[in-house]
Amino acid sequence: MVATLQVENLETHFPSRDGIVRAVDGVSFAIEPGEILGLVGESGSGKSITGFSILGLIDPPGRIANGSIKFKGEELTTASPERLRQLRGARIAMIFQDPMMTLNPVLRIDTQMIETVQAHEKVSEAAARVRCVETLKAVGIAAPEDRLKSYPHQFSGGMRQRIAIATALLHKPDLIIADEPTTALDVTIQGQILYEMRKLCRETGTALIWITHDLSVVAGLADRIMVMYAGKIVETGKIATVIERPQHPYTRGLIGSVPGAMPRGKRLFQIPGMTPALINLPPGCRFKNRCARADATCEAMPELAELQPGHGVRCHHPFGAEPLTLAEVR
Amino acid sequence: MTAFLELKDVSKRFVWRLDIAAKIANLFGAGLKERAVHAVNHVDLAIQEGEVVGLVGESGCGKSTLGRIVAGIMDASDGTIGFRGKALAAMNAAERRDYKLAVQMIFQDPYASLNPRMRVEDIIGEAPVAHGLIKRSEMGAYVERIMAQVGLDPRYRRRYPHQFSGGQRQRIGIARALAVKPRFIVCDEAVAALDVSIQAQVLNLFMDLREQLGLTYLFISHNLSVVEHISDRVVIMYLGRVVESAPTEQLFAAPNHPYTQALLAEAPKLVATRRDYLPIKGEIPSPLDPPPGCHFHPRCPHAFARCKAEAPVLKEIAPGRLSACHLNDQV
Numbered sequence: 001m002v003a004t005l006q007v008e009n010l011e012t013h014f015p016s017r018d019g020i021v022r023a024v025d026g027v028s029f030a031i032e033p034g035e036i037l038g039l040v041g042e043s044g045s046g047k048s049i050t051g052f053s054i055l056g057l058i059d060p061p062g063r064i065a066n067g068s069i070k071f072k073g074e075e076l077t078t079a080s081p082e083r084l085r086q087l088r089g090a091r092i093a094m095i096f097q098d099p100m101m102t103l104n105p106v107l108r109i110d111t112q113m114i115e116t117v118q119a120h121e122k123v124s125e126a127a128a129r130v131r132c133v134e135t136l137k138a139v140g141i142a143a144p145e146d147r148l149k150s151y152p153h154q155f156s157g158g159m160r161q162r163i164a165i166a167t168a169l170l171h172k173p174d175l176i177i178a179d180e181p182t183t184a185l186d187v188t189i190q191g192q193i194l195y196e197m198r199k200l201c202r203e204t205g206t207a208l209i210w211i212t213h214d215l216s217v218v219a220g221l222a223d224r225i226m227v228m229y230a231g232k233i234v235e236t237g238k239i240a241t242v243i244e245r246p247q248h249p250y251t252r253g254l255i256g257s258v259p260g261a262m263p264r265g266k267r268l269f270q271i272p273g274m275t276p277a278l279i280n281l282p283p284g285c286r287f288k289n290r291c292a293r294a295d296a297t298c299e300a301m302p303e304l305a306e307l308q309p310g311h312g313v314r315c316h317h318p319f320g321a322e323p324l325t326l327a328e329v330r
Numbered sequence: 331m332t333a334f335l336e337l338k339d340v341s342k343r344f345v346w347r348l349d350i351a352a353k354i355a356n357l358f359g360a361g362l363k364e365r366a367v368h369a370v371n372h373v374d375l376a377i378q379e380g381e382v383v384g385l386v387g388e389s390g391c392g393k394s395t396l397g398r399i400v401a402g403i404m405d406a407s408d409g410t411i412g413f414r415g416k417a418l419a420a421m422n423a424a425e426r427r428d429y430k431l432a433v434q435m436i437f438q439d440p441y442a443s444l445n446p447r448m449r450v451e452d453i454i455g456e457a458p459v460a461h462g463l464i465k466r467s468e469m470g471a472y473v474e475r476i477m478a479q480v481g482l483d484p485r486y487r488r489r490y491p492h493q494f495s496g497g498q499r500q501r502i503g504i505a506r507a508l509a510v511k512p513r514f515i516v517c518d519e520a521v522a523a524l525d526v527s528i529q530a531q532v533l534n535l536f537m538d539l540r541e542q543l544g545l546t547y548l549f550i551s552h553n554l555s556v557v558e559h560i561s562d563r564v565v566i567m568y569l570g571r572v573v574e575s576a577p578t579e580q581l582f583a584a585p586n587h588p589y590t591q592a593l594l595a596e597a598p599k600l601v602a603t604r605r606d607y608l609p610i611k612g613e614i615p616s617p618l619d620p621p622p623g624c625h626f627h628p629r630c631p632h633a634f635a636r637c638k639a640e641a642p643v644l645k646e647i648a649p650g651r652l653s654a655c656h657l658n659d660q661v
Contacts, residue, residue: 042525042526042527042528043496043525156613157389158613159613186388186389186552186614187388187552187553187554187593187596187597187598188388188592188593188596188610188613189388189613190596190598191595191596191598191610192610194598213525213526214526214598215526215600216555216598216599216600217598219598219599219600220598220599243600253527254526254527255600256530257526257527257529257530258526258530258555258600259529259530259533259555259556259558259559259560260555260558260559260599260600264558264559264578264579265537265559265560267534267537268530268533268534268559269530270527270530270531270534271527271530274495274497
């Protein structure tokens, strides 16, 4: 079976006055139909830029400097803008964080959704409208016929995000890239959206990349997880493996800083320092300055090594069978 | 024992009044009426000195409005606010000023809550100088001390807010609140805009400051795991009303109100088990047109006839535990 998406050694660079910003630096992964992949990292880790690179949405002077992105076997990095436009919205869709920015505030929902349908298929407006109604129903919007005639500001945040999701689903894409789509929403609404997204992926075989900074959001959603730090993947594996037996110190730090993992009122685990600026990075492991286990070997960049089948870690000192204690907490 | 801060029957209404255009339209028979939003609806809340109270609810439930009333930024439409046993309405000007200084607020958005044209030392130092807590000549040293306290490098005091990261800006906001030596801090979603790792740093800072300065917090958040971690007591709000209030352990171990149960079921947790939960249906109704009876009944799986007719009162169901649900009256 051909993977829905196969990314090999992707490098996305942004030249700047002070040097090249290596936002994504040698990222490789694959995703199968129907699979949900969680892409986790802090701001500035390159997780969103990875998503944008797949869609060919990197604005100059930024560019994909190296690597290949194969969508169902088709190379995207060398594809023409026309071909990319055919794929975007139809076969690969993206859901953004802020639904108010995705929807045009001066156009009615039906105008925007029907436009999306007709951009990729020659169908009558009536047929397109029927499709919109069905999709809105699928994401849990009541009375879709009437709601189609509303403007974005007449919807609540959760409803707007549902409309953005419905728009992404119009063409039953093979791949959806969701960039923190529930960060701005309440927990009850987030719960509804996670539930519906998972159901849709199971039913339609759509592959989903869920980008987030919050491990607990993807913990109950994803099949597989990829943790990014400073442009590189530091740990990847099955969700249960990574959360129960994290090997990279950064992953452990992220898990320890989620409130709820620690007894109430105790200090949370703090990863000391800040994410490094991505300009002129020193050689070696990028996490070494914040890492309690770093030593001289960390002056060389570790490879992403497979500890077990499917569980890769980029660290010279993985934790192995050491239980998840947070002794590092001051 | 009198509570440190006590709200009794506090309500806040936002009224859309008829303007001239609407009045003229009414002359021609438009029939426009004044509309009122009950953002906060008869809330009682007592906070003891040194306590951390978590206030949880969805957007639009009135939790931020309640926080602003407590912080003295907004006046309540009805009800009384007592601070250290004295009603706000009975205070003279000096006492009122002391109250406003003693209660400070930290806001959600570290980008919007700092004046981009002011240097950090002015942001932090302006209020204590204006209130005569320190002399202008002492401001530099004072600001440096406060910055060190919240974990900011004092050398950066001549910088502008845009030169800091999100987490650092939130620390500036905290330093600004601390600069007037408050006793009580209202945190309105103070960590919601931060990355998980930065959020941990700021939460640790809140816990350290509580220990060092003996602060009391009202911690407003929609994030249950943050509230569980930091609070002694949790108050759950829904559409302007308090629906449940309990000590943190008890609330998370055995939530009483169906809304609290639904919230807890949906909070994302760091366990890799597939949860095939069925989320609660629908959204929080518009406060312009709240449902009659119990506000939660249209979304409640246990609703029965009485819930549609009669609003439940907040009653003690166990020592220190309050809940507003008719189910508690049934045996």
